Amino acid sequence: MRRFDCQSCGACCCNTERNRSIGNRAYIEVTRSERLYRLHREQLRGLGFRDERGLWHLRLVGEEQRCIALDGQIGVRVACTIYPQRPGGCKKVQPGDDECMEARRSKRVGLAAGLRKQ
């Protein structure tokens, strides 16, 4: 599997093209078992919203519909400001896997350099 530098990417921290096409902004779910829900509820209230089923999600902001916890410029230098308590869904995406590659393509990250390697 190819390896990429997540700190110069951030593509998977943005809402997917598929979600965007159907107007779905509930991208990053925070389940009740997450550290962010159990131990950092105040922080979650500041960063998240509850959907009509009462499930928490991190908010998406800006034109890019990026996760509110993402700092920096996508494709250049980024950092997750809640990295130790990021939700499980964030941990599932691995650099170079299908979801990663789709996110990078949709954000055109590294395309000019032939999908920049780490």
Ligand code: SF4
């Ligand atoms: S899209 Fe891939 S390389 Fe970019 S931040 Fe996500 S896992 Fe890392």
Ligand code: SF4
């Ligand atoms: S919580 Fe962190 S890793 Fe997860 S989408 Fe937001 S910025 Fe990215």
